[in-house]
Amino acid sequence: xxxxxxxxxxxxxxxxxxxxxxxxxxxxxxxxxxxxxxxxxxxxxxxxxxxxxxxxxxxxxxxxxxxxxxxxxxxxxxxxxxxxxxxxxxxxxxxxxxxxxxxxxxxxxxxxxxxxxxxxxxxxxxxxxxxxxxxxxxxxxxxxxxxxxxxxxxxxxxxxxxxxxxxxxxxxxxxxxxxxxxxxxxxxxxxxxxxxxxxxxxxxxxxxxxxxxxxxxxxxxxxxxxxxxxxxxxxxxxxxxxxxxxxxxxxxxxxxxxxxxxxxxx
Amino acid sequence: xxxxxxxxxxxxxxxxxxxxxxxxxxxxxxxxxxxxxxxxxxxxxxxxxxxxxxxxxxxxxxxxxxxxxxxxxxxxxxxxxxxxxxxxxxxxxxxxxxxxxxxxxxxxxxxxxxxxxxxxxxxxxxxxxxxxxxxxxxxxxxxxxxxxxxxxxxxxxxxxxxxxxxxxxxxxxxxxxxxxxxxxxxxxxxxx
Numbered sequence: 001x002x003x004x005x006x007x008x009x010x011x012x013x014x015x016x017x018x019x020x021x022x023x024x025x026x027x028x029x030x031x032x033x034x035x036x037x038x039x040x041x042x043x044x045x046x047x048x049x050x051x052x053x054x055x056x057x058x059x060x061x062x063x064x065x066x067x068x069x070x071x072x073x074x075x076x077x078x079x080x081x082x083x084x085x086x087x088x089x090x091x092x093x094x095x096x097x098x099x100x101x102x103x104x105x106x107x108x109x110x111x112x113x114x115x116x117x118x119x120x121x122x123x124x125x126x127x128x129x130x131x132x133x134x135x136x137x138x139x140x141x142x143x144x145x146x147x148x149x150x151x152x153x154x155x156x157x158x159x160x161x162x163x164x165x166x167x168x169x170x171x172x173x174x175x176x177x178x179x180x181x182x183x184x185x186x187x188x189x190x191x192x193x194x195x196x197x198x199x200x201x202x203x204x205x206x207x208x209x210x211x212x213x214x215x216x217x218x219x220x221x222x223x224x225x226x227x228x229x230x231x232x233x234x235x236x237x238x239x240x241x242x243x244x245x246x247x248x249x250x251x252x253x254x255x256x257x258x259x260x261x262x263x264x265x266x
Numbered sequence: 267x268x269x270x271x272x273x274x275x276x277x278x279x280x281x282x283x284x285x286x287x288x289x290x291x292x293x294x295x296x297x298x299x300x301x302x303x304x305x306x307x308x309x310x311x312x313x314x315x316x317x318x319x320x321x322x323x324x325x326x327x328x329x330x331x332x333x334x335x336x337x338x339x340x341x342x343x344x345x346x347x348x349x350x351x352x353x354x355x356x357x358x359x360x361x362x363x364x365x366x367x368x369x370x371x372x373x374x375x376x377x378x379x380x381x382x383x384x385x386x387x388x389x390x391x392x393x394x395x396x397x398x399x400x401x402x403x404x405x406x407x408x409x410x411x412x413x414x415x416x417x418x419x420x421x422x423x424x425x426x427x428x429x430x431x432x433x434x435x436x437x438x439x440x441x442x443x444x445x446x447x448x449x450x451x452x453x454x455x456x457x458x
Contacts (some may be wrong), residue, residue, distance in 0.1 A: 008369075011329065012362050015336045016355065022340070023350040027408060038344035045296025053304040121299040121345045125313050126351070131349040143410065158410045159347065166347030174411040256303045260428070 007202050032136075032162040039120050039132060039164060046121070112225040114148070114262040115139045120164065122258055129172035129192075131258060136161045141263050144223035146177075149261045152229045152253045153177065153217065157263065165263075168232075171197060171255050178220040180229055183213045190215060190249055198231055198249035205245055209233055215249050226264050271288040283447055287333055289444060294318055310425035315342050316357065317429060317436040320388055323361040324381055325444075326368045335361040348396075349403050356395025360388045377439055384432060389426050 003009055025031045115135055122131040135141050137160050147155040147167045155167040155173060168175055175192035179200060186207035193199045200215055212234045219226025234248035294314040302311040315338035323331035339354025364384060400413035
């Protein structure tokens with residue numbers, strides 16, 4: 001008997017048609033209620049699994065990091081003193097800035113609004129570099145907007161449904177954002193680096209760069225507000241012969257453990 | 267005794283059976299999503315749903331693997347935030363390939379040893395199928411980014427070893443589920 005007349009093929013074809021139908025419905029935007037059911041139904045098990053795994057991971061990571069804690073504490077204390085000194089200067093500058101704004105009649109505008117979201121799943125099968133959020137178009141979330149956690153950009157919305165959305169992790173090789181060095185204002189581009197971190201690229205060879213400088217969004221893309229933190233400059237990885245300067249960008253956010261995030265709505 | 271006398275025992279058995287399958291898939295999906303951040307090695311996590319569908323498809327007397335392949339794939343699609351079909355269609359293809367292999371070329375039942383050998387091409391087909399499907403969506407202008415096969419393949423070995431290590435526990439778990447259905451559910455509803 002030919003394969004296409006077998007029961008196996010009939011069931012396979014039926015399943016294929018069902019999936020294609022669902023895909024068409026998703027493209028048309030008619031699949032939101034079904035999406036909700038599929039996303040929400042494993043949540044109780046997911047919560048239980050996380051509740052068990054988190055303390056276990058915390059216990060082991062504390063043991064592994066015990067040796068580093070002392071040196072890290074000393075380094076952080078020094079950093080706090082230096083930042084406190086800087087803060088005094090910034091306070092003075094802020095007062096001056098406020099006074100000048102008043103004199104010139106500048107209007108203060110809020111740079112962006114934030115939509116709080118819960119991360120429903122995060123790169124759960126190790127292949128998509130994406131995470132699913134429980135907020136979507138009905139909360140004002142749209143494709144291209146930046147996702148923030150602990151004040152740092154962690155991703156970008158790539159799909160927005162009615163009540164859920166998908167964001168691309170900033171560490172994904174497909175992630176690209178316009179950036180600038182907050183110290184000099186030099187423009188560059190930040191890209192993800194195959195899940196391992198972020199890379200600052202396309203910085204002119206004439207521009208200065210130093211370890212520890214803050215990297216923020218440049219505001220060239222209208223969907224991502226200016227001034228969102230991307231990370232700190234790590235090591236410069238380009239040579240003087242290269243066309244552009246290239247450096248690693250260190251973000252303090254643990255990209256593998258995102259629970260609550262904000263979507264920055266311009 | 268059947269709880270709903272209007273429904274025949276056989277139909278009730280079918281409903282109970284598929285409900286148990288669905289709950290198993292939901293449980294494995296929750297486990298996968300909940301444990302993924304804590305089990306990552308080289309960016310890879312074990313894929314329980316893929317494993318259960320593959321394990322179920324090697325039993326040549328049972329056609330229920332279609333249910334596992336379809337629903338496991340759909341749960342993966344929705345949980346990963348991918349387009350519907352990105353994982354479901356490759357998983358259906360993988361299960362079909364295994365079934366045809368088992369039906370036409372293997373006289374004996376597929377053992378765990380053979381299953382481990384089958385896992386390698388199955389996972390490769392699954393990944394390339396997913397990349398291909400995602401690429402079609404990108405070409406149609408529906409996806410914002412093209413899929414990066416190189417990124418997946420970079421850590422693919424880690425993913426394969428991870429799944430291979432969990433094959434035996436999943437095989438045992440699937441065996442328990444089959445025993446449970448055979449011993450208790452079938453006996454309870456006096457069918458077969």
